[in-house]
Amino acid sequence: MSLEKITDPRNMKHWLGHMETDYRYTLGIAGERFLNEIKENARIMGSKCKKCGVIYVPPRMYCEECFEKLEEWVDLGINGEVYTYTVAYLDREGKRLAEPVIYALITFGDAFGGLVHKLGEVKPEEVWIGMPVEAVFKPPYERKGSITDIKYFKPIQ
């Protein structure tokens, strides 16, 4: 505690720091195949457990229920459904966005899981839980094996 009365908090002694870290996140076998399929073939794949039949999306190498290794792949197509969504009005710094962004969890039939992604070509007030949507991919030459190779999901007309 200071003995003197503090009248201006800007005079508080502090030190500004910056934590700089860079990483290389290994995709692994399942992640690499999943993102490569999006890049090369514009399709969304899941991995299936032979024992319990559950299909994981995003795909994994192992079943969290059976603890089995997963080696079977399933093409889930590009159509899904909005499981839940939100309209984000704030950016990373907490400032108002000029245009709100719609985020959603998209599920694919009976597959376990889904993809968190953005919605496009739709107004916030037109979105509903359960709405059928399809993936819109970037053109092949712009894809680089990232989840953002999918531009967004849009309503199926």
Next chain:
Amino acid sequence: MSEVAIVGVGCVGFKSIMPELSYKELMFEAAVKAYEDAGGINPRKDVDAFVTCAEDYWEGFSIFDEFVPDQLGAVLRHLFTVSGDGLLGLANAYMLIKTGHFDIVVLEAHSKASDILTFYDIVAFAMDPVMVRPLGGNPYYIAGMEMNRYLCETGTTIEQCAQVVVKNKRNALANPYAAYGANITLDQVLWSEPCFYPLKKLEISPLSDGCVVMVLASEKVAKKLTDTPIWVEGVGWATETPNLETRDWGRAVYTELAAEMAYKTAGITCPSREIDFVELSDLFAYKELQHLEALKLCKYGEAGMLLEDGIITKDGDLPVNVSGGCLGMGYALEASGMQRLLEVVLQLRGKAEGRQIPDAEVGLAHTWRGIPTATGAVAILSNIKE
């Protein structure tokens, strides 16, 4: 096995900013109060082990564990840090005493959130780097998505969620440790800025600074240190899954599992009858209702009606967040659970002053580690020894 009691508490804060103190000084001041409260113990010789709770990125350190001993009187003594909320630290402290090898254990958690200049960046670093992070944006969108699904599944209304804010901020007015007490109306909450539809600005707990230190003791030592030991009857914790894609977006499964574990240890079979009051995580207004259901204090989807019927207000049958919760005290990062625990201890001691719940005997403290986690912890406390 020995019973475990909380015999001393010390709190500094909570305030929106405490620029005059460093995190070490915050911890020191709370520790001095706690040791005094525990019959004047000397940390340099009386304490068998120290448990602190901190997450490196909140602190701006790598391996923050190394930076905690001196301000607690724990230099060259036995200390470890839990990378989690204070209630997870409580579980560790509880287990240490249960081994029979430790008689006095000190527990600490703090928040110096005002030192974090890019809070949402740190939250974003908690998301999957390959599948989610590249989408960018403010990571609190996860809360908007969860609230939307919760409302859809349960039929809970936006008015009921907003009413939680009115209640908790009003409760906080009677709590000297609360940073954000206010007398506001339902309309003010409903018309506050939309942030992550359907979540509004006033439904999001603002960050706060503060620190809570507690002293725990075995049964034989507890009675020497205090006349009012508060007994830890049970603890529980659980993590559902880190995967946003496969988690349950309606139910707080992590809280259901943590509560089951705590109830089992405490021998509680009918929570709504056996528990007198609850302090739980209301980091976002809807979370109070969702967590109340997950704690099995009512059926899934019925918490909103409990609120409307006045059951969870200060004077109701099951008061919830009389302290003001996170909405009233401020979101104190890993100290959030300690805020809840502190209120339970004060109530059970009969020292909650203007907000005292009459005849409180059994209280529940609950916490959630916030976006994007699915981790929660529960503790059951009582002022009566079975």
